[in-house]
Amino acid sequence: MLQWKDWAAQEIVDGYSGSPWQAMLDRHLRSLFPELVKELEATGDYQSYLIVKTANAVNGYVEMIQQGTPPMMAKELTMAELLPVPPDELEE
Numbered sequence: 001m002l003q004w005k006d007w008a009a010q011e012i013v014d015g016y017s018g019s020p021w022q023a024m025l026d027r028h029l030r031s032l033f034p035e036l037v038k039e040l041e042a043t044g045d046y047q048s049y050l051i052v053k054t055a056n057a058v059n060g061y062v063e064m065i066q067q068g069t070p071p072m073m074a075k076e077l078t079m080a081e082l083l084p085v086p087p088d089e090l091e092e
Helices: 004-013 020-032 035-042 046-066 071-082
Strands: none
Touching: 004 046, 020 035, 020 046, 020 071, 035 046, 046 071
């Protein structure tokens, strides 16, 4: 079983201190994935989930930049991963 609180605590220990992307993810999930938000809030894991997902996105973005990916492309790729598309909007 996923341990969002443990993973979030480790991200904070590793230096994550927040990101504007976290608020963006929160708005996105509340708008397009309310059932997921409800489920994670019921277990007390929602804030931890946001921290883990955002920290992973930030780390991936930094890694892409360090590998020479142009910043705009790295951001676009990161946002595509951070902000999931609802299944009914996926192109086949």
